[in-house]
Amino acid sequence: MTTKAGKNENETALTLLRTAMAPLEEARALPFAAYHSEDFFALEMDRVFRGDWVAVCAEAALADTGDYLAIDIAGEPLVLIRSADGELRALSNVCRHRGTVLLDPGVDNLHGERIVCPYHGWSYSDSGTFRGAPYAQGARIDRDEHCLPSFRTEVWMGIVFVCLSADAPPLAERLAGIAPHLAEFDMASFAAPGALSAPEVWAANWKLIVENGMESYHLFKVHENTLEKISPTKGAYYIEGSAAWTLTGGEIVQGGGGIAGKLLATLFGSGASGDHYVLVSIPPSFVGVVTKDSWDWIIAHPLSPTSTRVLLGSLARSSPDLMTRMAASGYTAAFLEEDRAICERVQTGMAARASAGGRLVPLERVVVDFHHYLAWHLTGESPPERHVEATR
Numbered sequence: 434m435t436t437k438a439g440k441n442e443n444e445t446a447l448t449l450l451r452t453a454m455a456p457l458e459e460a461r462a463l464p465f466a467a468y469h470s471e472d473f474f475a476l477e478m479d480r481v482f483r484g485d486w487v488a489v490c491a492e493a494a495l496a497d498t499g500d501y502l503a504i505d506i507a508g509e510p511l512v513l514i515r516s517a518d519g520e521l522r523a524l525s526n527v528c529r530h531r532g533t534v535l536l537d538p539g540v541d542n543l544h545g546e547r548i549v550c551p552y553h554g555w556s557y558s559d560s561g562t563f564r565g566a567p568y569a570q571g572a573r574i575d576r577d578e579h580c581l582p583s584f585r586t587e588v589w590m591g592i593v594f595v596c597l598s599a600d601a602p603p604l605a606e607r608l609a610g611i612a613p614h615l616a617e618f619d620m621a622s623f624a625a626p627g628a629l630s631a632p633e634v635w636a637a638n639w640k641l642i643v644e645n646g647m648e649s650y651h652l653f654k655v656h657e658n659t660l661e662k663i664s665p666t667k668g669a670y671y672i673e674g675s676a677a678w679t680l681t682g683g684e685i686v687q688g689g690g691g692i693a694g695k696l697l698a699t700l701f702g703s704g705a706s707g708d709h710y711v712l713v714s715i716p717p718s719f720v721g722v723v724t725k726d727s728w729d730w731i732i733a734h735p736l737s738p739t740s741t742r743v744l745l746g747s748l749a750r751s752s753p754d755l756m757t758r759m760a761a762s763g764y765t766a767a768f769l770e771e772d773r774a775i776c777e778r779v780q781t782g783m784a785a786r787a788s789a790g791g792r793l794v795p796l797e798r799v800v801v802d803f804h805h806y807l808a809w810h811l812t813g814e815s816p817p818e819r820h821v822e823a824t825r
């Protein structure tokens with residue numbers, strides 16, 4: 434139900450979001466209400482998460498027949514499943530009889546079985562066709578009418594994106610400008626998926642997590658003893674971007690010895706100077722980082738205005754050995770914990786009524802692009818042209 438206060442708050446946020454279309458030189462942080470208003474969240478679910486492409490996981494993580502990931506996007510239960518014909522499908526995970534959720538959330542394999550509803554046992558094939566209803570006693574159940582609906586999927590750089598809307602333009606079209614920038618990394622050779630780890634839930638609005646993932650401004654402060662040692666804030670730069678996607682990058686430097694130095698050698702090969710990373714931001718939900726040895730990402734799926742499911746994923750060129758995996762996962766856990774803590778701390782700050790967001794700085798140009806994306810999808814206003822950084 435929309436309260437009067439909620440509606441006003443929402444309108445205020447929308448009005449202020451229009452000002453987010455301002456160029457970098459005038460850009461400011463979003464109004465705090467955008468990070469906790471129920472109405473604003475409902476609008477985002479409707480126009481952004483039900484209207485655009487949302488990243489889910491590595492396609493290669495669901496390689497075998499019957500492999501599936503049951504998850505919901507904007508409250509819509511769905512299952513990504515590798516069908517017997519080799520296709521990866523996004524099927525509705527809701528029974529056509531009386532609406533029960535079919536498969537439990539998480540990762541599993543059908544092991545050759547059908548999808549069977551836990552309520553009255555109606556069953557479906559791994560491609561969503563209706564297979565039968567026990568004790569139907571002659572009731573005529575139209576097979577075509579009782580199939581599981583499916584959703585659009587596209588795979589981009591090894592990652593599956595799902596779109597609940599029939600209207601969004603194809604993802605490949607929108608992202609076409611990225612590939613030339615990543616040519617040096619031979620993206621097609623990233624084929625070995627990391628394990629599909631259990632999603633985490635962070636007590637922060639999804640936008641805080643995405644903004645934090647995109648910008649390299651906070652590295653020197655939040656990740657002083659982790660990421661900053663390898664990819665310092667002072668080495669970060671903007672490459673090219675707009676509301677549709679943004680690429681930023683940065684130098685990878687020699688670690689200062691100790692654990693960071695060892696991990697640097699493990700994770701980034703020699704760690705020779707001259708190495709660099711490229712950060713790929715695809716709103717609303719995806720931020721990935723590519724180096725010459727790895728392709729890692731973080732995906733945010735909103736659960737409520739103040740909680741977000743965070744999915745981590747990766748692709749490597751070959752299956753890394755156990756030691757490397759353990760070192761990498763320990764290191765990732767350390768800096769992600771730093772990110773989670775700062776995002777949750779900002780969320781607490783968003784409750785303030787006596788304060789408001791301030792100016793954004795040039796290192797946050799990617800955040801400005803993200804605000805352009807939001808304003809574009811939520812208010813319908815056309816975003817500014819692509820920006821290409823002239824010098825680094």
Ligand code: FES
Nearest residue numbers: 528530531550553
């Ligand atoms: S609700 Fe699924 S079989 Fe009845």
Ligand SMILES: [Fe+2]
Nearest residue numbers: 645655656772
């Ligand atoms: Fe961070």
